[in-house]
Amino acid sequence: MSGHAAELAAVIVLAGLGVAVSFTGALGILRMPDVYTRIQCSSKIITMGALPLLIALVVAQGPMTTYGSRALIVAGLLVIVNPAASHALARAAYKTGVPMWRGAVADEPRQRRNTPTEEGKPESQEER
Amino acid sequence: MTDAADAPVEPVASADRHRPLIGVVIVGAFAAVLAIGLCALPRERAELPAIAREAMTIALPQWGTTEPVNEIVYGSRGFDTFGETFLLLAAVVSVMTLGRQRETRNEYVGEASAGLAEQQRDDPHSRTDSEEGEARQAEEREQDDSSTTDQESREPEAAPDDADDDPLGQPAPERAAGMTVIVRVAARTAAVPLSVAAIYLAAWGYSPGGGFPAGAALAGVILLLYTALGHRAVGKVVRPTVLEPLELFGAAAIIAVGVIGLLRRGSLFANWVRLAEPETIRSGGTLQLFSAGELIEVGTGLTIAIFALLGTEHDWTPDESGGDQSSDGSDRSDGSDGSDASQPSGGHRQGGGS
Numbered sequence: 001m002s003g004h005a006a007e008l009a010a011v012i013v014l015a016g017l018g019v020a021v022s023f024t025g026a027l028g029i030l031r032m033p034d035v036y037t038r039i040q041c042s043s044k045i046i047t048m049g050a051l052p053l054l055i056a057l058v059v060a061q062g063p064m065t066t067y068g069s070r071a072l073i074v075a076g077l078l079v080i081v082n083p084a085a086s087h088a089l090a091r092a093a094y095k096t097g098v099p100m101w102r103g104a105v106a107d108e109p110r111q112r113r114n115t116p117t118e119e120g121k122p123e124s125q126e127e128r
Numbered sequence: 129m130t131d132a133a134d135a136p137v138e139p140v141a142s143a144d145r146h147r148p149l150i151g152v153v154i155v156g157a158f159a160a161v162l163a164i165g166l167c168a169l170p171r172e173r174a175e176l177p178a179i180a181r182e183a184m185t186i187a188l189p190q191w192g193t194t195e196p197v198n199e200i201v202y203g204s205r206g207f208d209t210f211g212e213t214f215l216l217l218a219a220v221v222s223v224m225t226l227g228r229q230r231e232t233r234n235e236y237v238g239e240a241s242a243g244l245a246e247q248q249r250d251d252p253h254s255r256t257d258s259e260e261g262e263a264r265q266a267e268e269r270e271q272d273d274s275s276t277t278d279q280e281s282r283e284p285e286a287a288p289d290d291a292d293d294d295p296l297g298q299p300a301p302e303r304a305a306g307m308t309v310i311v312r313v314a315a316r317t318a319a320v321p322l323s324v325a326a327i328y329l330a331a332w333g334y335s336p337g338g339g340f341p342a343g344a345a346l347a348g349v350i351l352l353l354y355t356a357l358g359h360r361a362v363g364k365v366v367r368p369t370v371l372e373p374l375e376l377f378g379a380a381a382i383i384a385v386g387v388i389g390l391l392r393r394g395s396l397f398a399n400w401v402r403l404a405e406p407e408t409i410r411s412g413g414t415l416q417l418f419s420a421g422e423l424i425e426v427g428t429g430l431t432i433a434i435f436a437l438l439g440t441e442h443d444w445t446p447d448e449s450g451g452d453q454s455s456d457g458s459d460r461s462d463g464s465d466g467s468d469a470s471q472p473s474g475g476h477r478q479g480g481g482s
Contacts (some may be wrong), residue, residue, distance in 0.1 A: 084314030
């Protein structure tokens with residue numbers, strides 16, 4: 001009985017955490033000033049929002065059940081694919097010149113491009 | 129480094145008043161649709177519709193499957209699925225017809241750059257001293273004299289294999305075929321479980337799934353690999369000579385399953401295979417054959433349609449008609465009235481047709 005109650009409490013806590021983080025992420029997408037900070041919020045919804053919900057499903061149903069096993073597979077795929085998707089989005093945005101927020105304090109690729117030896121040329125191998 | 133001298137324009141200057149309003153309307157409408165849908169759900173003890181009861185009754189004895197949905201889709205309403213499948217085939221054929229190229233191609237995208245790379249590898253000096261290179265350069269000079277005469281900048285070079293060779297600081301466009309190592313590793317890793325899941329959806333026919341979603345998932349995997357690794361990685365498989373016969377084979381298999389049922393059992397898509405043990409891969413009789421044909425048909429059909437659309441952007445000879453039209457049109461519309469400006473487009477149409 002107490003084990004069941006503990007399991008239920010864990011499920012509620014995990015699901016609550018997931019929903020709360022998803023809410024802050026959605027709020028961040030609305031409130032953040034530019035694409036790069038919004039991408040940071042959207043990737044947080046997946047890693048800290050969807051994963052606790054899926055883990056809650058695994059805890060509630062058991063890992064080797066019909067729902068639990070699929071939740072584990074989906075969680076694994078999300079962990080692999082989501083950072084790559086955010087990376088590709090941010091890189092594409094930077095390459096196509098999507099502007100940063102006026103208050104941004106660092107633009108490392110631009111600094112690396114401007115500071116090295118020759119003025120117009122990007123740095124080649126030595127700084128990587 | 130924080131000075132705003134060369135900082136770009138801030139994208140969102142002010143909080144618009146209409147944004148919360150639109151948000152409230154959209155969220156409210158979505159909530160209303162959700163509430164209506166929830167209220168319209170049948171109660172737990174509600175009576176099933178007649179077709180569902182029929183499917184529940186005959187699924188196990190007649191078809192040997194424990195999944196009534198698959199019995200409906202590929203069994204008792206197989207003709208409906210047949211119609212949907214050949215509607216998809218018709219759509220794929222129309223996409224291919226509308227998006228076809230002037231010259232026959234072996235691949236959907238990237239063949240021009242691939243040929244260029246191969247040519248450079250086989251014959252590095254061909255571009256500089258061959259007759260063709262000079263003719264092309266002369267043609268380009270003829271088309272726009274205004275551009276710079278720097279030959280090195282205009283010399284086309286093969287795009288790099290992946291984006292790692294294309295540092296972030298350089299301006300767009302990204303010409304690399306593949307994306308960065310992060311995306312490539314993630315896509316390679318994710319493609320394996322995703323394709324296993326797609327095959328599983330079709331193979332385990334006694335549980336929810338079926339050939340249609342499985343084919344769509346497979347097309348998604350191919351698209352994922354194309355996006356991450358570039359056209360060179362999928363070019364061996366994603367080419368018309370492979371996909372088009374495969375798709376027609378899937379369609380022919382579906383027709384064969386139906387017609388054999390008609391000949392041997394008296395109705396289209398009736399089961400004509402000896403039933404296997406329930407809850408095995410082979411259970412379900414011809415449902416599994418139909419589902420497998422559907423997997424091939426949908427997977428290849430969606431891939432063909434997507435890549436035919438992607439390939440329409442990559443013109444074989446972009447400098448021929450496109451550049452002609454823009455330079456002529458801009459020249460003449462500057463100096464004269466509208467009737468004159470409409471002439472170059474007519475001339476361009478003639479040139480493109482010949």
